Amino acid sequence: MSQTVxxxxxxHWDLRAAGNFIGGGTGSGLIVVAAIAAVAxxxxxxxxxxxxxxxxxxxxxxxxxxGKPWRAFNVFFHPxxxxxxxxxxxxxxxxxxxxxxxxxxxxxxxxxxxxxAAGFLFCQARILRAARGIxxxxxxxxxxxxxxxxxxxxxxxFLLAGAHAVPWLTLTLFALLAREGAWLAYRAGLAGTPAxxxxxxxxxxxxxxxxxxxxxxxxxxxxxxxxxxLLAAPGTPELPATLLAWAGGVLAALSGWGVKALxxxxxxxxxxxxxxxxxxxxxxGRGSGGSHARAV
Amino acid sequence: xxxYVMVADLRRCVGCQTCTAACxxxxxxxxxxxxxxxxxxxxxxxxxxxxVFVPVGCQHCAxxxxxxxxxxxATGQRADGIVTIDYELCIGCSYCAMACPYDARSMVDHAxxxxxxxxxxxxxxxxxRERIGVATKCTFCAGRIDAGTxxxxxxxxxxxxxxxxxxxxxxxxxxxxxxxxxxxxIATLLAENQWFRMHESEGTExxxxxxxxxxxx
Numbered sequence: 483m484s485q486t487v488x489x490x491x492x493x494h495w496d497l498r499a500a501g502n503f504i505g506g507g508t509g510s511g512l513i514v515v516a517a518i519a520a521v522a523x524x525x526x527x528x529x530x531x532x533x534x535x536x537x538x539x540x541x542x543x544x545x546x547x548x549g550k551p552w553r554a555f556n557v558f559f560h561p562x563x564x565x566x567x568x569x570x571x572x573x574x575x576x577x578x579x580x581x582x583x584x585x586x587x588x589x590x591x592x593x594x595x596x597x598x599a600a601g602f603l604f605c606q607a608r609i610l611r612a613a614r615g616i617x618x619x620x621x622x623x624x625x626x627x628x629x630x631x632x633x634x635x636x637x638x639x640f641l642l643a644g645a646h647a648v649p650w651l652t653l654t655l656f657a658l659l660a661r662e663g664a665w666l667a668y669r670a671g672l673a674g675t676p677a678x679x680x681x682x683x684x685x686x687x688x689x690x691x692x693x694x695x696x697x698x699x700x701x702x703x704x705x706x707x708x709x710x711x712l713l714a715a716p717g718t719p720e721l722p723a724t725l726l727a728w729a730g731g732v733l734a735a736l737s738g739w740g741v742k743a744l745x746x747x748x749x750x751x752x753x754x755x756x757x758x759x760x761x762x763x764x765x766x767g768r769g770s771g772g773s774h775a776r777a778v
Numbered sequence: 779x780x781x782y783v784m785v786a787d788l789r790r791c792v793g794c795q796t797c798t799a800a801c802x803x804x805x806x807x808x809x810x811x812x813x814x815x816x817x818x819x820x821x822x823x824x825x826x827x828x829x830v831f832v833p834v835g836c837q838h839c840a841x842x843x844x845x846x847x848x849x850x851x852a853t854g855q856r857a858d859g860i861v862t863i864d865y866e867l868c869i870g871c872s873y874c875a876m877a878c879p880y881d882a883r884s885m886v887d888h889a890x891x892x893x894x895x896x897x898x899x900x901x902x903x904x905x906x907r908e909r910i911g912v913a914t915k916c917t918f919c920a921g922r923i924d925a926g927t928x929x930x931x932x933x934x935x936x937x938x939x940x941x942x943x944x945x946x947x948x949x950x951x952x953x954x955x956x957x958x959x960x961x962x963x964i965a966t967l968l969a970e971n972q973w974f975r976m977h978e979s980e981g982t983e984x985x986x987x988x989x990x991x992x993x994x995x
Contacts, residue, residue: 488817494872494885549870549887549911556850556869566849566873613876614843614980753879758974760821760828761788761990 489680489751492616498547500746503606504635504739505540506569507628509533510603511636513580515653517596519640520589522649527584529643530592533636534580537602541573565612569605572598603632618681618749623671627664631738634661638700638734646720646727651708658701658734665697665741677756681749689748693740700733780858781840782918782933783957783985784944785967786833790951793818793831800946804919806904809892811884813916814943833943833952836861836882836916837976837984844874844883852913858956859985860918868912875913879977880984883915918954919943934964957985 512533520526545551558574560567576598583591607628610619618624637654669685672678684690703726710723793816801807801814817832842861845853852868855861875883889905891897897905919941926932926939933939934955944954955964972991975984 488819490881492876494875544871547871549872549885550868553850553867553869556852556867557871558849559851559867560849563846564849564873566847566871570849609847609873612843612847613873614982615875615877615879615881619876750876752876752881753977755817755819755832755834755880756976757819757821757830757832757988759990760830 488755489677489753491748492750492752495746495750496547497743497747498543500743501543502540503610503628503742503746505536505538505543506606507603507632507738507742508635508639508735509536509538509540510599510606511632511634511657512536512639513576513599513636514596514633515637515640515650517592517599518653519650520583520592526589526592527587529640530580530595531584532639532643533599534577534584534595536639537573537599538577565605565608569602569609572602572605576602603629606632615752616750617675617677617753618672618745618751621668621671621675621678623664623668627661627668630657630661630664631741633657635735635738638704638731638738641704641727641731641734646707646711646724648708648711651704651711651727654730654734655701655704655708658697658704658730661738662697662701677753678751680751684744684749687748689740690744693737693744696733696737696740700730700737703727703730703733706730779958780956781958781985782838782858782860782923782954783964783987784838784918784941785953785964785973785987785989787951787953787971787989788830788832789989789991790949791816791831791833792949792951794948796946796948797833797943797952800942801916804942805917806901806906807884807914808886808890808905810890811886811914813882813884813914832988834880834882835986836878836918837880837982837986838916838918839985840983841981843877843879843980843982847873847877849873856920858923860920860923861915862917862920863913863915865908865912865914870911870913872913879980879982883913885911885913887911934962 512529516526516530516533545554557570558567561571576595579591580595583595607625611625613619634657637657640650641654672682707723707726707730795816797814798812798816802812805813807813814835817834819830819832821828821830838859838861842855845855850867850869852864853874870885872885889910891901923933923939926936931939937945941954944952953964953967955962957964959965968987971989973987973989975987
């Protein structure tokens with residue numbers, strides 16, 4: 483018995499929706515890393531402000547996408563079960579609290595903002611997970627991938643903000659390795675899910691391969707930068723390590739953005755129709771409805 | 779307790795699309811939007827192939843995933859099981875469309891007409907501005923059901939209280955009624971035939987049954 487699958491790509495969420503997951507992931511990751519910097523006594527206001535900007539930009543993109551933008555306040559009406567509502571609620575606390583942390587140079591407020599940012603990112607992952615119509619998003623392995631990708635993007639952007647010391651390179655390398663593991667697990671999960679076959683095909687296309695190459699190149703660049711930082715003799719010029727760190731940071735962010743854009747806009751096939759059984763019409767046996775191949 | 783469901787007898791459906799046309803005419807959906815569709819599918823591998831026509835649309839699930847994710851509470855559920863959309867609450871985020879495993883939701887951002895930029899006379903009376911920029915889907919013709927039951931009519935038996943697609947079906951493939959009426963035609967039909975519901979593994983408990991017996995496993 484064969485199954486008939488008529489899945490088609492979702493037609494409603496475009497790059498603006500993907501932008502929310504891109505901005506939300508990068509922004510949340512950056513806020514978390516900024517809070518770690520704050521606790522470590524490092525400057526944190528610029529990356530924290532930047533992270534808030536990413537989150538706000540992502541939400542603004544969604545606002546531009548919805549059909550009734552002037553009713554956007556209604557998004558807060560369903561906290562009991564909707565992760566989109568919960569995301570909105572967390573954002574309304576995160577942004578002013580983060581802004582206050584920046585304005586007041588407050589480490590405790592930055593830490594609280596980081597906790598909220600982590601919650602915001604978790605909500606975003608759950609938004610995708612709750613989309614029961616789309617197998618590529620329903621995959622259990624997507625949750626850690628979204629979380630690790632956010633941290634990887636955020637720590638990558640943090641490197642661009644000028645922090646190239648060993649702890650930050652180590653943190654970024656850890657985040658990139660976590661994303662690598664999450665990505666491999668996600669791909670393996672998709673391969674084991676027949677309903678996600680078309681999504682798996684999307685991740686074999688040239689744009690996906692490019693994003694994947696950028697992901698690996700970013701990982702290599704950050705690892706090399708860390709190697710330089712650890713092994714370079716005193717007096718060695720810092721420029722190569724700095725360039726490698728910047729390149730790694732850029733690639734860490736861009737590759738994550740590319741994967742999310744593909745995930746939201748290209749790999750999102752709706753489950754649609756699956757027939758577990760097929761009837762045979764007519765009064766005869768199986769042949770009455772099944773023996774004549776006809777053009778459809 | 780009433781629970782309205784629809785039954786599609788896959789042995790009877792001939793794929794004439796009359797239900798699609800009747801729904802479109804009655805509900806005035808814009809071009810490209812069809813709340814009641816009939817898929818024309820070929821299954822199997824040559825030379826052992828089958829052709830099957832599958833009416834699809836909102837399955838009015840008992841546990842609707844669209845309602846769970848809806849951030850605005852625009853998607854609701856009536857006591858009789860019909861899943862509804864409040865067009866005044868919906869923000870048009872389309873999250874419900876992502877959550878629906880049945881690809882049953884539509885949304886158009888602007889009014890579209892069948893012939894050019896201006897509506898035809900019929901379209902002008904049917905356009906339904908409240909349905910632009912929000913999610914829409916099959917309503918099981920809830921308005922007809924409510925108007926009919928208010929007059930003492932029985933949905934699924936009296937045409938004035940029955941969804942348009944069911945009324946129009948030329949082969950009797952589409953049936954509608956209260957599954958909780960244990961002696962009613964729907965309960966009897968399902969008791970006497972083999973049926974399945976789509977994507978039951980998702981726990982949605984759809985209110986749309988497909989009869990298929992004497993078919994191939």
